[in-house]
Amino acid sequence: MQDQSTHRQFQLSYLRALVTLLVVAHHSALAYISSKPPVPGFTALSLWWTAFPVRDPAGWRGLDLSVGWNDVFFMALMFFVSGLFVWPALRRHGAGGFIKRRFLRLGVPFVVAAGLLAPLGYYPAYLQLGGDTHLGNYARAWLALGKWPAGPAWFLWVLLVFDCVAALAFTALPHVFEALARGVRNVSNRPVLFFLMLAALSCAAYVPMAIYFGGLMWWSWGPFFIQSSRAIHYFVYFAMGACLGAFGTEIPIFERTGRLAQRWWLWGLAMVPAFLAIIGLMVSGRFAAARVMFPVSCAASSLFLIAIAIRFARPWRWADSLSANAYGIYLLHYFFVIWIQYGALHWTAPALVKCAAVLVAATGLSWMLTAMLRQSEVIAGVV
Numbered sequence: 001m002q003d004q005s006t007h008r009q010f011q012l013s014y015l016r017a018l019v020t021l022l023v024v025a026h027h028s029a030l031a032y033i034s035s036k037p038p039v040p041g042f043t044a045l046s047l048w049w050t051a052f053p054v055r056d057p058a059g060w061r062g063l064d065l066s067v068g069w070n071d072v073f074f075m076a077l078m079f080f081v082s083g084l085f086v087w088p089a090l091r092r093h094g095a096g097g098f099i100k101r102r103f104l105r106l107g108v109p110f111v112v113a114a115g116l117l118a119p120l121g122y123y124p125a126y127l128q129l130g131g132d133t134h135l136g137n138y139a140r141a142w143l144a145l146g147k148w149p150a151g152p153a154w155f156l157w158v159l160l161v162f163d164c165v166a167a168l169a170f171t172a173l174p175h176v177f178e179a180l181a182r183g184v185r186n187v188s189n190r191p192v193l194f195f196l197m198l199a200a201l202s203c204a205a206y207v208p209m210a211i212y213f214g215g216l217m218w219w220s221w222g223p224f225f226i227q228s229s230r231a232i233h234y235f236v237y238f239a240m241g242a243c244l245g246a247f248g249t250e251i252p253i254f255e256r257t258g259r260l261a262q263r264w265w266l267w268g269l270a271m272v273p274a275f276l277a278i279i280g281l282m283v284s285g286r287f288a289a290a291r292v293m294f295p296v297s298c299a300a301s302s303l304f305l306i307a308i309a310i311r312f313a314r315p316w317r318w319a320d321s322l323s324a325n326a327y328g329i330y331l332l333h334y335f336f337v338i339w340i341q342y343g344a345l346h347w348t349a350p351a352l353v354k355c356a357a358v359l360v361a362a363t364g365l366s367w368m369l370t371a372m373l374r375q376s377e378v379i380a381g382v383v
Contacts, residue, residue, distance in 0.1 A: 011254065017319065023152065031358075060352050083242040087242055088246075098167055105382055114150035114223040126142075178246060181247065191263070199299040199300075202237070202295035268304050274296050274301075277296075325371050331383065
């Protein structure tokens, strides 16, 4: 029989795999939402094509809701899960060893994903926006952008920066962080109170940034992209994950019999009105209130996904494989998503059917390719 530590490890590993699937689903749906923004051209200043590389005539409003809900929380939850195992790793390897490992696991894949996979993946966007098939012309158009869109790889460099901040705290202020972590863990024993704390901290991080920069602006330096309004918001989730995992994940919030998991339905009920409130406030033009509801919705949806994973996860061979290959799927899926969407442009089918087909195909192909690549011990040590 598995001990409780191992049990919780696989639950959280499955949670990471679930969030990875949400990332693939999000990108698979973007071509088929009904409210696609106008894209003036490949070299236009807005670079909207980086978010919508393929724009299919098919569209369905239900996918707009799905994409909107996913966008509220899925990357924040990814940072939260990534933070859970940071402090134990710092204790095992020390700050220097930890950073060396993180540069290998995050820095090297970032270079490959941003330097190679992104330009190859975005080629269909260039073609759909009127570019010719000559690769030399595409290369010149790409270099003329003045930026280097990296696609989903932006997550890797941001996480690496957060890891460096954690290593600095481990070196300079370990006792301060551990005292803070104990406080957060104590609060987490009462999930509603933890939700209020997470939402409040996230609100303090997000709302001022959203007011000043707007919700859609991205900072960029070469291949280094991050959504301006969410930079500190993401760090809050990373830090909260680091606090909860600082002394191991054997804590009540991650127990199947704990309050969070047993009341998973409560968080499901909470996240629906929280998300619908954002939509209603935006439609009515009350954007300031919508900004405040964003972190509330993010926290409710995140806790719902955590509760679902903790409550219902069971050991399963296919889920183990998905979990083991989740990082590679994250790195590779966008290339497959874009090319499959581009190949399906002339396929006459409802938007939902196309989206589902892209999701299944892109997940399967990136999963299989990752599993093949990880047969190499060198690659397996990175992804």
